Amino acid sequence: EAGVAQSPRYKIIEKRQSVAFWCNPISGHATLYWYQQILGQGPKLLIQFQNNGVVDDSQLPKDRFSAERLKGVDSTLKIQPAKLEDSAVYLCASSLGDSGGAKTQYFGPGTRLLVL
Amino acid sequence: GDSVTQMEGPVTLSEEAFLTINCTYTATGYPSLFWYVQYPGEGLQLLLKATKADDKGSNKGFEATYRKETTSFHLEKGSVQVSDSAVYFCALANQAGTALIFGKGTTLSVSS
Numbered sequence: 001e002a003g004v005a006q007s008p009r010y011k012i013i014e015k016r017q018s019v020a021f022w023c024n025p026i027s028g029h030a031t032l033y034w035y036q037q038i039l040g041q042g043p044k045l046l047i048q049f050q051n052n053g054v055v056d057d058s059q060l061p062k063d064r065f066s067a068e069r070l071k072g073v074d075s076t077l078k079i080q081p082a083k084l085e086d087s088a089v090y091l092c093a094s095s096l097g098d099s100g101g102a103k104t105q106y107f108g109p110g111t112r113l114l115v116l
Numbered sequence: 117g118d119s120v121t122q123m124e125g126p127v128t129l130s131e132e133a134f135l136t137i138n139c140t141y142t143a144t145g146y147p148s149l150f151w152y153v154q155y156p157g158e159g160l161q162l163l164l165k166a167t168k169a170d171d172k173g174s175n176k177g178f179e180a181t182y183r184k185e186t187t188s189f190h191l192e193k194g195s196v197q198v199s200d201s202a203v204y205f206c207a208l209a210n211q212a213g214t215a216l217i218f219g220k221g222t223t224l225s226v227s228s
Contacts, residue, residue: 004159033215042120042205042218043160056214091160103209105216107152107160 002026004108006092012114018080021111025073025094031055032069033105034077035091043091049075079113087115118143122206122219129196129226137191137222139180139206147208149173149182149189150216154203163191163204196226 005024013019025032030051035043046065048055051072060067064083069075079086089110095103123138141147151163151173164173169184178193189206206219 035215040220042207042220043216044218045215048215093160104162104165106162109159 004092004094004106006090006108006111008111009109010112010114012116013082014116015084016081018078019082019113020076020078021090021092021113023075023077023092023108025075025092026106029094029096029106030072031095031103032075033093033095034067034075035093037089037091037110039088046077046090082113082115084115087113089113118147118208118210118217120206120208120217120219122204122222125203125221125223127222127224129224131198131226131228132195133226135191135193135196135200135224137204137206137224139189139191139219141187141189141206141208143187143208143210145210146184147210149180150207150209151178151180151189151191152205152207152218154205154221156202160205196224198226198228200224201226 032049034046037043046060047057047067049069052069067077089112091110092108093105095105119142121140148167150165152160153163154160164175166173166182172181180189180191203221203223205221207216
């Protein structure tokens, strides 16, 4: 079974530029998550989708971050304009079914972003 | 709000030593608890989980028991190997079923 796919794996941009990350979840997984992992910290949720609807985006900096999940499959996370503090690894994860606490989340390899 | 606290690293051990990584949590209700592992150059992988009090999760020789009375989920392994060198994250998912809340991670380094 193919895992969660993410691209690109690495991205270097200058501050105030824009960047987009792509995620393809495991086939059949209805729930998709984007996490931000700053160096030395645990991942922190940015946004959670159930099919193509947003379940939780309370920690998404909406003035610069946006995300969509068209057709309830692939998802794109965008940052515009980027700030130095956005340098982090962006992780995509997916899980089966509706939002349930015990559902295992499967993570992609992440996109490492460096903002100069 | 809900949170996870795990011991600071790095933890440095010799091969075949006993491992404990402490994890405590604060949460309303009855969360599910997880240990994820991140090997060098790889993504996060689920190591084990427990969904209710007194449950024991186990995998690859690692174990952790959900202790509601002490709000803990400590990770243990009787004999570590060099291949266990990685970053270990404790996490919870609350009863509402929202996303995982992670601790800061503990780096384990095992030498032969």
